[in-house]
Amino acid sequence: MRYNHLDLNLLAALDVLIEEQSITRAAARLHMTQSATSGVLSRLRAFFDDDLLVKVGHKMQATPYALELAEPVREVLLTIRSSITAKPVFDPSTSTRHFRLVTSDYLITVLFAQVIQLIRQRAPHITFELLVPGDTTGEMLVNGEVDIVILPDHFVFEGHPSQLLFEEEHVCVVCRDNALVGDVLTFEQYVEMGHVSVGFGRNRMLSIEDFFVSQYGFKRRIEVVTSDFNTLPQLIVGTPRIATMHRRLAELAARNLALRIVPTPVKMPVMREFMIWHRSVDRDPMHRWLREQISEISRMVDSPLQQNP
Known part of the structure; x- marks a missing residue:
């Protein structure tokens, strides 16, 4: 197919060439010979x-104009994939779609494990890949490399659809035999205690540190940093340390570990968990079906905010 003398089949090749910035690697992904890929590049150069x-040294480098083309070309390909090639009629029970989602281990524990169970019953051939949040999460969503991102509201990406799933609050967790902490935790105790926290990304961004700095002008005394939420309670057992964590996850941990849950000494903002997806798949039938299943389970998750007005 041609549009204004451009062979639209070349757009997929252009997308790969810009991403790989290597004729050899692009040829491998396109299942073409290097000479054929060089010919495609020559045709693209002539058109644009x-x-x-x-060539820069021993490597290829995209020109400024190529970098400007990268996003609109990717948008066109995503639109074609979701709007033109997607089948209007679908059957979840026979679908073999593979979905890639970005979400934290906390959300896997309290929400997505149940989603997986439900979908296994209704669509047994669908497969999933669950990725942890990181520095490139936004880029992966924009590039269409992941299907859904489930993260707190401050990660919502402008220009892409989103939906509130549920709200969550924070509590403090200490070891059950910690005699220094009673049923009520004072602010002074909280400041003086050693903390266990979660850090994300290459820069090890701590999950709630910005809140304390902006509201109270202090940093917690972080003694242990872990890379996921599920290990937080385990690192409290047998120590005088404290962790500030999601209520749902804390309640699950307290059932199996020697832990006590106490209210936070300061009022912390409610955390709102959102599901975000690329606008190009908003009307994709199978994608929409998956979002409906996730929404259904999120409504079934008991809200501690509703139980404690």
Whole structure:
């Protein structure tokens, strides 16, 4: 198919060439020979009147114009994939779709494990890949590399659809035999205690540190940093340390570990968990069905905020 003398089949090749910035790697992904891929690049250069990829030392590098083309080309390909090639009629029970989702281990524990069970009954051939949040999560969503991102509201990406799933509050967790902490935790105790926290990404961004700095002008005395929420309670057992964590996860942990839950000494903002997806798949039938299943389970998750007005 051609549009204004551009062979639209070349757009997929252009997308790969810009991403890989290597004829060899692009050829492998496109299942073409290197000479054929070089020929495609020559045709693209002629159409756009730009080198697109240039030799810099021993490597290829995208030109500024190629980098400008990267996002609109990816948008076109995503739209074609979701709107034109997607089948209007679908059957979840026979679908073999593979979905990639970004979400924290906390959400896997309190929400997505149940989603997986439900979908196994209704769509047994659907498969999933669950990825942890990181520095490139936004880029992966924009590039269409993941289907859904489930994260707190401050991670909502402008220009893409989102839906509130549920709200969550924070509590403090201490070892059951911690004699220094009673039923009520004072602010002074909280400041003086050693804390266990969760850090994300290459810069080890701590999960709630910005809140304390902006509201109270202090940083907690962090003694242990872990990479996921589920290990927080385990690192409290047998120590005088404290962790501030999601109520749902804390209640699950307290059933199996020697822990006590106490209210936070300061009022913390309610955390709102959102489901976010690329706008190009908003009307995709199977994608919409998956979002409906996730929403259904999220409504079934008991809200501690509703239980404690």
